[in-house]
Amino acid sequence: GGSYGTGTRIPLEYTRAMITAALNGNLQSVSFTSDAFFGLQMPDFCRGVPSAILNPQNTWKDPFQYRIAAAKLVQQFIQNFSQYIAPEIIKGGPIVEESI
Numbered sequence: 103g104g105s106y107g108t109g110t111r112i113p114l115e116y117t118r119a120m121i122t123a124a125l126n127g128n129l130q131s132v133s134f135t136s137d138a139f140f141g142l143q144m145p146d147f148c149r150g151v152p153s154a155i156l157n158p159q160n161t162w163k164d165p166f167q168y169r170i171a172a173a174k175l176v177q178q179f180i181q182n183f184s185q186y187i188a189p190e191i192i193k194g195g196p197i198v199e200e201s202i
Contacts, residue, residue, distance in 0.1 A: 119150035
């Protein structure tokens with residue numbers, strides 16, 4: 103629901119429901135949305151979990167602030183991994199959007 107110190111943790115029951123669904127193959131028949139920054143596939147539905155929290159941007163009061171924080175995190179990943187990983191591998195990682 104926001105940056106560190108302002109948001110809240112996902113309730114454990116939702117975390118358990120998502121892990122159980124993934125392990126049992128229950129997510130194979132649902133649609134997914136691709137995260138614009140990291141390219142991760144987020145399920146649009148998971149039984150026992152409010153759909154609104156499946157996309158982290160939806161949990162923030164200010165979506166623009168989410169995008170700023172995500173872009174900053176992407177930059178931190180790139181800077182960190184560039185010390186250890188070949189550039190062609192880094193290109194397969196998080197995506198830096200030109201405009202937030």
